[in-house]
Amino acid sequence: MKLGKTFGHGILGENPIFRQMLGICPALAVSTTVFDGLGMGIATTFVLVFSNLATSLLRKIIPEAIRIPSLALVIAAFVTVVQLVAEAFVPALHQSLGIFIPLIAVNCIIFGRAEGFAFRNSPLQSVVDGLGMGLGFTLSLALLAAFREVLGNGTFLGAQVMPASFEPMAIFISPPGGFIMLGLLLAAINLIVRKLEKRAAAKV
């Protein structure tokens, strides 16, 4: 597969959240503000890229029988690295993401890409796949978080963007609002994708 196509897959065609419905738990939990959403996305991308790279490099020496524990080890190791680095150098992010950093280890996207893609592809391909998927995840989180932060809090990245007369709709920064907003976005994206597919089919 071409590198460009591999990269693009993660962002649109196989977007982990909007197309594959993977990693919904952290997506709902840390998408109340754009800052948290971006932070979570970047942390996940880091783990994705490096666990994909490590998996791909080791794919020939990891025996099939211990594939699962080995991958779990690799992923957990990179998550620990992220946690230590975040605590040491980006304490604000560490504080606001809290328990969700360690939980990256059990994010299905990571395991899914390591097992489903990196275990069968070259290191370069795997890194590009990790980057694409990570970027797709980050963008999805940022999009979801942008709607939730603006509607639920009247701010974007912490800056007031709505007029003073706007009454924030607090439900959007609460868990039920997260589900509602995700559902609305899914509907909108499905609509767009279907239109694009129809247009492509018509062209053919």
Place this chain on the structure above:
Amino acid sequence: MRKNMVQLGGRLLLFTFVIALLLGGTFLLAKGPIEQKRLEATQAAMRAVLPEAEEFEEMTVPDGYPLVTGLYAGKAGGEILGYVLTASPDGYAGPIPITMCVGVGGSIYGIEVGELMETPSHAAKLIAPPFLGQYEALAADPGVIDSQVDIISGSTVSSRPFKEATLQMTALTMEALGITPNPGTPKGAPVEEDVNPYGLVGDFGTIRQIRRVGLGRQTQRYIFDLASMGFEAPVEILASIDVERAQVTEVILVAQNDTDGYGDRLEGAEGADFFAQFANQTVENPLDGVDVIGGVTVTCDAVKKGVAQASAFYMQYLIPMPEQDAGLAFEDIELPTPEEYRGVQSAQRGIKGGETVLYRFVVRTPGYAADYENGPPILIQVDVDAQGNYLALEALENPETPGFGNKAFEEPFTGQFIGKSATAETAESIQTVSGATVTTDAVMRGLRQAARAYQSIAAAVDTVSSATPIEFEDIELPAPEEYRGVQSAQRGIKGGEIVLYRFVVRTPGYAADYENGPPILIQVDVDAQGNYLALEALENPETPGFGNKAFEEPFTGQFIGKSATVETAESVQTVSGATITTDAVMRGLRQAACAYQSIVADQQ
């Protein structure tokens, strides 16, 4: 196969080793900054609670205070200003880092909460002033904290350990550092703000002071010192309310500073006429027909507002209770052991138609005014009825802050003991009222003293009356198959009259249902009027600590004194945590009720 397993294991071990190296390296890189950050956070918290200190010297935390994690002496110029203590009790979602400073003067100087892992809404409550502000300038004494700091309802799981930690911290400064607790002065620049001392209980903002005029305990009138906002400045007036007539007797102008040409019209003849209208107005309707002076409406309305508030306050809090003691004659009782209840000032017997119908105790008990304001103690009057139950509680003298002190004499509080047996246990089971802890606690102690006094009198009386003991005789049950658990029924006879029925009932509880143990054997007494009189466990095989809940006050209070019917038994709520046992007892009570009702029906 085995060789293969060893090979796989070895490879996994190798991976683990490499990863451990990688993580070790990362940790070495991150360790410095992380420790630096944590140190900075601790230092910042310490500086926040004791900003005057130049350095903090670490000390060893003495044994016996498991929640306290750190102890530092905050110094400036070599002199210790205070001690900073840290603790991290476990909250709902993780540790709650607390930093507290106790000044050498003995008060809590500052308290800070660090990074919380609690749910944001709960975390916000924990660091908000209504909770944290309770600690400000409080005497560093666990007793004081325990009684003055209320935990947050709805966030108990976090605020309870928080309070627990502060109790240990102050216990440490008191016991291990020898700091004498003293309330301090709150920090910060003085703030001027309007205070409405009666805001909690109603709108009485114009009342500045109330004076009582009376002879002994007889109150003749109350004089209200009022300041009510006129057009530009407050009008100061005095309003007098006569207790016997329940009328406003006089309203006089003390001072006014309202706009020239308006306010000063109150001072002349027009004003005299205006104020004269208040004389002899009833307290229920003090403004009836009172006309304002044309052109001075705002100032006159201010006066009316003040009088209306004074009357309303009088109606709500000062009006004497209607006479309950009609036809009662009182005679003094010599207390058998006055040294056991020193607060009891006097004891009387209330006699009506030759029979003792109540006992009346006057008890002195120091409350907030006495403890914190060098004021007099509270004087309460406790009535106990002939059956030995608390009958009434009244304040003869109540020097406590109005709006707080009176809570001890109002329903939610008094309902806890009125009608219940006048024992020290009942008094001790009373919950204090949050916001009026010190006063209600004082009243509780007064009730306990009254109970002791009553019990000592009752014991003296009992030795006389118990000369005729209750005799029991067995009753044949009319329909034993309808209440198979009932083992025996007896009739208690005293002086030829039936005074009670006694049933022994077997009812399987937790031990029988889940542990192959024996059932519970209970004894249920029903009085001659057909009410549940007493419940006792003859054999109680239930787990201690759970099983006994079925024989204690909150549970038994649901039916003792109520009619011994199936409906009463079925209306009993089980005790959470002892559901099975209390349910079993409930079934036992129902069987006893069936047996009792069948005996009654049989007799008829």
